[in-house]
Amino acid sequence: MPTSSIDWPAVRAAAPFRLAMPRTPIGGRVGERLGSGTGSSLEFQDYRPYAPGDDLRHVDWAAYARSELLAVRLYREEVAPRIDLVLDISRSMAVTEQKLRAYGELSGLLACACTSTVADTRIITTSAVQPQPLHVPEDIERVLVCDAGLSALEEVHLPFRRRSLRVVVSDFLFPHDADVLVSRLARDSALLTIVQLTLREEAEPVVEGARRLVDVEDRGELDMVIDEGAIRDYRARFSRLRLGLSRAARRAGARFAHVVAGTPIRSVARELAAAGILESC
Amino acid sequence: MIFTTPLGLLALLAIPAIVAIHLFRRRFPVRPVAGLFLWQILRQTPEGGGRIARLPITTSLILECLAALALALILAGARLSSAGVSQHLVVLLDDSASMAAVNARGESARDRAVRRVLREVDRLGAGARVTLVLSGDRPSVLSGPAAFAVEARRALATWKPEASHHSLALGIRLARELAGRTGTLMVMSDVPPGAGGESGALWVSVGEPLANVGITAAQRTLSPEDGRGAVSLTLANHSDSPARRRVSVSAGDKNVLARDLELPPGVSSLTLPLPPGLPPVHVAFSDDALLRDNDVVLAEPRPHVVGIENHLREGRGSQALIKALGALSGVTQAEPGHLVFADAGDLDRSQSPGAWRVGFGRAPAAWLAKGEPRDFIGPFVLEKRHPLLLGMTLDGVVWAGAMPLAAGAVRPLVSAGDQVLIGMPALTAARTRTEPEILFNLDLDRTNLIRSPDWPILISNLIEMRRQSLPGPERWNYRVGEWVRVRLARDPKSPLRFRCGAVERALPAGRELEFIAPSPGGLLQVLEGDEMLFELGVNFLDEYETNLRHQATADAGELADVAGLRVESGPASDPLFWLLLTIGGSAIVVNWCLLPQGSKRA
Incomplete structure (x- = not known):
């Protein structure tokens, strides 16, 4: 059963980051982030007529003096954001040791970022299992067992929370319609972040000659000769897939980053920060 | 293990074929990939190939060979045991009308014959096979050959002996052919066998000497001079004493005459006057042992002038x-x-x-x-x-x-x-x-x-x-089994057929018709479409069958001791068939489930 052994010291060294928050208000429990609703922060939001039961401390007496109308001052709420970290635990994420290791490091980096953010974070791997809370970054090691025959992203109903920040990590190497997939992931979210992780040879294969290609998920087989023509065709298709994801993410207001396995984790962190996914603590 | 169709073993050639396919199948180095769909529409390499390598003993190979072996054995008719052996009883039933003669208790030789056959079938057991042959000028098979006992019982229930006198020799010959070397022959008749009996067969006589009066010849005439009609009967009283009988003549629903007669022993004649122009008349004598010879139907002849x-x-x-x-x-x-x-x-x-x-x-x-x-x-x-x-x-x-x-x-x-x-x-x-x-x-x-x-x-x-050569029937009244010849005045315009009681048969189109007067007889109508052309009389009139005094009850000979009949009950009777079917089917299903998705799609 492929599991990731994460080099935590290296990950922590590369992770003085937290998840970047959206500029728009978000939903969540009471916390330290401005929410979309009315609450008890110091930031004024609006007036409304007084109604019996309102806190008298919020009555604007000055306004009453001017207009003889009782009005209550409303303030923005302060919330702790909800984060849904979606990890693809299909076998394709462990197609090679290198990819599995890179996936572990990337997940560890994002777990560190989530825990650095005062947030209610849960890990979603499939609709069949209850989401796991993420208290410390090491919690992801419990779920990072890549042996599923199907990516969680291919499931129609994932247990997302409303107005949550969603971080999705996958190689996205399964047949899909990018617009449909991204809009489904982004529905009712505060912010969607998509991180695609692939091997270099998955993005840019080289001539290998005759090979029997075996799909690690559905065990499908295909005998073919990987030559220049096949490489050219494959790269075109892979580029269309990645470009489709990128465009769909842009249309949905999501953030997208493509990470190539084998890239040092520190560089990965910088790439994610450059993409607006992480921000310095 | 035996094989009922050894040629089916040729199907075993499928096994080397499967091995050859696995041996010569092109095998590329395996490369696991995460997104096969990205490669799939690219140029695919044909799966066949010619590179010989060491035969990989895969699950698929084993399952395919197992399925081929099981199916080949099924085709070859593999059996764990040889076919079953059943006793085969061939019964020749005397189909002559005298078998239907009843005694004072209302029991006929036919009834006793049926009981005896059923007893013999029961003795042979449930697996016995029975062939019932009806005697006659043209013997026929009533049940079988080698039918199950239950079929023979049903056939026996429908048996009604009514044939004219005939030799049993042809029936015995057919029964012996059907029995072959594996069946035992039993003859059921109401008369004893000839001198010396019937070798290798059990001859069961179930007859009973009975007194009987019957019509042995009948003729209806029409005098051309004065136009008066008459019925002439020849009557046989096969008893030692005079017999009183009542004769009645009817035409359609109309009673023409009735008369009480005292018939002396032996043969006597009787002439009854008839008015001319009557339709076919039915002459009937009161009941006695054999009903079959008690009545006749006579059509009025129309002489050709x-x-x-x-x-x-x-x-x-x-x-x-x-x-x-x-x-x-x-x-x-x-x-x-x-x-x-x-x-x-x-x-x-x-x-x-x-x-x-x-x-x-x-x-x-x-x-x-x-x-x-x-x-x-x-x-x-x-x-x-x-x-x-x-x-x-x-x-x-x-x-x-x-x-x-x-x-x-x-x-x-x-x-x-x-x-x-x-x-x-x-x-x-x-x-x-x-x-x-x-x-x-x-x-x-x-x-x-x-x-x-x-x-x-x-x-x-x-x-x-x-x-x-003039149009019309050659004669107007016939015995059962005689040739009826009718010449038509013109070519028929509609299909021709004849109807005699429950018997109805089509006749070949033509001006000259020939057919055998059918049993059991009665009024025979020759029809062209729905138009009736001629009405003829067909009657039993069998002097030999009327005489019931030579009937006897006895057993002669014995059933031959033979090896019995090898019977095949079909593949379902052998557990090996089901075992092979299960193995073959399971191997195919499991192999299908184990096949990679890509191979299924291919």
Whole structure:
């Protein structure tokens, strides 16, 4: 059963980051982030007529003096954001040791970022299992067992929370319609972040000659000769897939980053920060 | 293990074929990929290949070979044990009507035969096979060959013996053929076997001597002179004492007469007067042991009257002809007639249709050869099989005035040397008449033929020949099994058939109909479409079957000790079949489930 052994010291060294928050208000429990609703922060939001039961401390007496109308001052709420970290635990994420290791490091980096953010974070791997809370970054090691025959992203109903920040990590190497997939992931979210992780040879294969290609998920087989023509065709298709994801993410207001396995984790962190996914603590 | 169809083992060739496929299948280095769909529409390499490598013993190979082996064994009819052996009993049932004669308790020989057969079948067990053969002039198989006991029971229940007297020899021969070397033969009859019995068979006589009165011959006549009808019966009283019986005659729903009779032992005759014009009458005697011979149906005959035209010149010959015709019944002077007597010289002239012409004297000039007329005293060569010459000898006859005839002009019936004396003109392109003509190359005024015994025979034969060719049935009342011959006046316009009780059969289209009077008899109707053409009587009338005094009860011989019949109950009877089927099916299903998705799609 492929599991990731994460080099935590290296990950922590590369992770003085937290998840970047959206500029728009978000939903969540009471916390330290401005929410979309009315609450008890110091930031004024609006007036409304007084109604019996309102806190008298919020009555604007000055306004009453001017207009003889009782009005209550409303303030923005302060919330702790909800984060849904979606990890693809299909076998394709462990197609090679290198990819599995890179996936572990990337997940560890994002777990560190989530825990650095005062947030209610849960890990979603499939609709069949209850989401796991993420208290410390090491919690992801419990779920990072890549042996599923199907990516969680291919499931129609994932247990997302409303107005949550969603971080999705996958190689996205399964047949899909990018617009449909991204809009489904982004529905009712505060912010969607998509991180695609692939091997270099998955993005840019080289001539290998005759090979029997075996799909690690559905065990499908295909005998073919990987030559220049096949490489050219494959790269075109892979580029269309990645470009489709990128465009769909842009249309949905999501953030997208493509990470190539084998890239040092520190560089990965910088790439994610450059993409607006992480921000310095 | 045995194989019922060893040729099926050829299917084992599938195993080396599977191994060869696995051996020669192209095997590329395996590369696991995460997104096969990105490669799939690219150029694929055909799966066949020629690289020989060490045979990989894969699960798929094992399962495929296992499935091929199992299916080959099924095809070869593999069995764990040899076919079962069942006792095969072949029973010849005497189908003669006397088997249906009942005793005072109302029990017939047929009932006793059925009981005995069932007892024998029960003794042989549930797996026994039974063949029932019905005796007769044309023996038939009632059940089987080698039917299950339950089928034989059903067939026995339907058995109704009603055939006329016949020899059992043909039935025994058929039964022996069906029994072969594996079956035992049992004969069920109401009479004992002949001297010496029937070797290798058990002959069971289940008869019982009974007194019986029956009709053994019946005739319905219609006097052409006074038009009065009558029914003549021949009755046989097979008992030692006179028997009182009541006879009744009915026509349709109408009772014509009824009379009480006392019949002496032996054969007696009875004539009952009938008014003319009655439809077919039913003559019935009161019940006794055998019902089958107690009644008859008789249709009123309508005699064929032959119309005669006599155009012969006055003289000895003409007088002799008139005298001979006067001695025959069913002949009348008519014009146009069915039969025309004329000078032979007129034979080449046209004649009214439907008339047969008989010419005496000098033939037409076109048929003659050069020469003078000659007289002959024999020897005469006669076409004996021709109906015109039946019973004729021409002994002592002086054949006078025979003219030499051209070769091929006349087909000879009687000749002397190369001279044709009686003949039928040959058809040529110029002569296309279809009605027969007969040439008597004879000077009637000089010959002594007209004074010889052959003359009335010749004229009678001539009249009967013509009478036979007239439309209508040859006779009006028949025995069961006799040939019925009917000639129609014209070609049928609708399908022809006959109906006799429950028996109804189609007849071939044509003007001359021939068929066998069906059993059990009764009123037989010849139909053209829905139109009834003729009504004929078909009756049992079997003197031998009427006599029930020679019936006996005895067993003779014994059932042969034979190996029994090897029976195949089909593949389902052998557990190996189901085992192989399960193994083969499971191997196929498991192999399919184990096959990679890509291979299934391919």
